[in-house]
Amino acid sequence: MNGRVPRYHRIAEDIRERIRDGELAPGAPLPNQRALAKTFGVTLMTLRQALEVLEREKLIVRRHGLGTFVAAPSIDYDILHLRRLAGELSAQGEDVNTRLLGTRFAVADRAVLAALGLGPRARVLVVERLRLVDGHPMSLQRSFLPARLGEEVARADLGTMPLRQVLEHKLGLTIERARETVSAVRLGRREARELGCHAGVPAFESERVSYAANQAVVFDRVFIPGDRFRITRELHYEGASV
Amino acid sequence: MNGRVPRYHRIAEDIRERIRDGELAPGAPLPNQRALAKTFGVTLMTLRQALEVLEREKLIVRRHGLGTFVAAPSIDYDILHLRRLAGELSAQGEDVNTRLLGTRFAVADRAVLAALGLGPRARVLVVERLRLVDGHPMSLQRSFLPARLGEEVARADLGTMPLRQVLEHKLGLTIERARETVSAVRLGRREARELGCHAGVPAFESERVSYAANQAVVFDRVFIPGDRFRITRELHYEGASV
DNA sequence: CGTCGTCGGTGTTCTAGAACAGTACGGCGT
DNA sequence: ACGCCGTACTGTTCTAGAACACCGACGACG
Incomplete structure (x- = not known):
């Protein structure tokens, strides 16, 4: 089922693409983690791993109690x-x-x-x-x-x-x-x-x-x-x- | 029970100190993850979170199949x-x-x-x-x-x-x-x-x-x-x- | 009218375990 | 003597769920 690349890499890539394509505009909130986990069919932990990758790449910003957002392009x-x-x-x-x-x-x-x-x-x-x-x-x-x-x-x-x-x-x-x-x-x-x-x-x-x-x-x-x-x-x- | 700081922070801090004090010399291998998890009384996942923090700080290097090592200090x-x-x-x-x-x-x-x-x-x-x-x-x-x-x-x-x-x-x-x-x-x-x-x-x-x-x-x-x-x-x- | 608490949303931390994936080394076969 | 391959180590990925912490807003109370 899964290729040899980890699941969370795929998920990160998917979201990365949506951001690059402008489907997710800078500043816009992503769906909440539980919802994302569900749509990707993975556990919350796995999804979070994907988000961590994206955060390290400065593509998203996670804010406790608020949500997850596409980072402002100034960082890019x-x-x-x-x-x-x-x-x-x-x-x-x-x-x-x-x-x-x-x-x-x-x-x-x-x-x-x-x-x-x-x-x-x-x-x-x-x-x-x-x-x-x-x-x-x-x-x-x-x-x-x-x-x-x-x-x-x-x-x-x-x-x-x-x-x-x-x-x-x-x-x-x-x-x-x-x-x-x-x-x-x-x-x-x-x-x-x-x-x-x-x-x-x-x-x-x-x-x-x-x-x-x-x-x-x-x-x-x-x-x-x-x-x-x-x-x-x-x-x-x-x-x-x- | 736990203070307000996450468990994995504590663990990271503990290891960080051991490195700083020279108890763990540069290049030396750490105990394997399962052993570390046991000594800290914590799950493998939680321990790995601590290691991730240290890796981001460039204090340790993890090598798949080999082990986890104290990073060599670099003037870079x-x-x-x-x-x-x-x-x-x-x-x-x-x-x-x-x-x-x-x-x-x-x-x-x-x-x-x-x-x-x-x-x-x-x-x-x-x-x-x-x-x-x-x-x-x-x-x-x-x-x-x-x-x-x-x-x-x-x-x-x-x-x-x-x-x-x-x-x-x-x-x-x-x-x-x-x-x-x-x-x-x-x-x-x-x-x-x-x-x-x-x-x-x-x-x-x-x-x-x-x-x-x-x-x-x-x-x-x-x-x-x-x-x-x-x-x-x-x-x-x-x-x-x- | 202001302040404080509660509530429902969000992300965060953690458990206990299973299965996967590289790496090194030693034994088996040739 | 050489090479292949299994095995026993290492780190890695993932599950399913529970409890926690933080934020904003709304409403009750003074």
Whole structure:
């Protein structure tokens, strides 16, 4: 009956879709938990597990004694900003596009080797792209793929198709998980030239490892000048004292 | 029988303490869930709730089929729970302390005025503190409070008591919400001197507005040299396509 | 006219147990 | 010697129900 995915995942996905489709507008209350449990044919506990998932994703807000509500979209805005940083921006709002600067094979540096779990001196495919917002360069992204995957990828039309999609369709690899680290660095000469600013200006550097089927598949390194980008988040202090 | 705090809170607190006291070392496995449930005299479900709390706090890691382990402390600054950056860290793991550099009244700059909702040329109390980790300076924090609150705060012993606590006990103000923005900047001369590095090195600058009762109460500006901090986050791509 | 209690809605915590699902390791077969 | 596979551990998902806690509104009482 149930696939191999937990029931509460299905339920969360179902509600998530209804929110995304606008069937449940921001601020609107969901049916009460007991009713939801009944319509999904599960126990209250199981339903609550689904709601917990959604709450962690900031899609809903639960208020004791009041009800459960679709979260205001202001919170998504932060997430959007974070999305951006990593470069998987989904052209929402501003005019965003990507310019392919080039691809080449090269020997990977130490950080890339470690992240991808490759032996020393292994070769990788390097894909270099520039993200433009409203026509102005926003970030420079270098993606590294193990050579064996790179062969296939290098033939794809990266100018128009997102790398994610190439991996999915050409190689059957679906990125499931990623770990991203952001640091503050000084912009190098080459990076500065591509981004149209001076060498040495402070910038964010994001390094990200993406996993498909528990295997490191892509390493991304993104540079964003500090004057073009900020990370914003909303904090809430509810229970827990210190 | 049970106090007004949920049972699973108590359990989480108990385990949290054992970790903090070093009774459970980083990397060490906890007893299995069924055993823990028994020793706490509670159901498996209830125990799991406690573990979930601890996992969200990144104090433990649960691994299916393997066990539950005390998480290895990381200097990375997790953007999802970023207690750290803002400086309300609870001495977890590393040896952390704060040195009060000084307090003074001054005319606020534009950003501070806007954030706190003050009129032009308003005076504020400036509290300057240095965060040390293992004896080395990690971040420089400047907090700004409206003068009317500042009078009271200035008399408190900020060397030993966290600002949060002063606000809570002396003024009855509980911070409920905050908005934080992180950008990449070049470190100024004064900041560099306090932090023991050269002017001009890239750094994170975090600006945070904290609200109590929907009123902006404190504005914090934190500088952290780029070579001492990183922001890390875990991404999951489950349902939702883009 | 105001205040306080009750009531019916909501989410929250908890029980006792069953079945499922990864992981490691050791023994069996080849 | 090697590989497969069962088994005994681990965490995970789920049930069916009960009792609790919180919130807002309505009505009774002073």
